Amino acid sequence: MDVPLDIGLEEAGAVLAAEAARFASFGWMRGTSGNLSVVVSRNPVRLAVTASGLDKGELTAADVVLTDAAGAAVGAGRPSAEAALHARVVRLTGAGAVVHVHTVAAVAMGGRRPGGIEFEGLEMLKGLGYRTHDVAVVLPVIGNSQDMAELGDRLEAALRPGMPAVVVAGHGLYVWGDDPRQARHRTEVVEWLLELALTG
Template sequence: MTTDISTFDLEEAGAVLAAESARFASFGWMRGTSGNLSVVVSRDPLRLAVTASGHDKGELTPSDVVLVDGKGAAVNGGKPSAEAELHARVAALTGAGAVVHVHTVASVAMGRRVPGGILFKDLEMLKGIGQPAHDVEVLLPVIANSQDMEVLGDRLEAARDPRMPAVVVAGHGLYVWGDTPRQARHHTEIVEWLLELELTGD
């Protein structure tokens, strides 16, 4: 199965998202029906395959996805995640090919502890998001939550650091992105590691 978004069809995208969701669910990052994932299947016009609303993310099948447009609205029926609009906004804003949203304890706890944003430096794991391990500070923004995805997207756009492919939504969880589903997965695992380190540090 290819992970080149230029050749994804909806069934392939669904299979990829089901596998990625099962992986994240196994870590306890998508408990119950929480969290959502997407992959870009077309750039012009922008179309994304997004995990369907209300499904256990550890038990998704390739058919449990919905095709949405650049505003997060379903194209061919189905009920996408309520946050599909934000996925589309991130894809358009950053050029990402895949977006991950997980509800991790570390992201919520650190968002409360450091509401102004979380700085990382002098850590080898920063290489996993394409940054030097030393002599640079990288900010993981924390933004206030909203049930209005346009408002939340505006906050994300205003706060994001181009060097950090992620933001924390206060009281909610973590949004992470990458060029491909695999890169988005790697970025998610790296950022979550960084958050867990900060949470357990002095």
């Protein structure tokens, strides 16, 4: 491989396999749904993305595909169909890792609040980087599309400062962070908020 990696592809695959197993155990990546990515190089931009069509609870370190800054495969393998959106999030936000899960709460709340989901006065907001619970924030909701360029445009238009997540109506949740651990923590926090909103 002639691509200079900041971390090895196998190492990235092992990390993503462990993260996927965790999310699958929560029921957030049922069947073969959902996908994860981590940036393995910044110059040039390269992402390790979970391979398409695999059970996310059974991934191995080899079940990732290297992609370029547009989400196209570099070398062998077929990445998730949504790799292009992962790459777009990385370009827009500088994220080091992106999580996409299909949770019941995200789909349900995206349908109930198509204009965005507001949260206010909750201690858990600190888990998204807010300094105090005494804030009101909006989690954006965007319409779904099978066209990743169109979906990426919608995501870009909906981005809000300080909010590292977006709900795709009828589909699921995208969350990002500096690295896989932060992306995981933020995903768990956003899902908690969505579950709370669902009970209201």
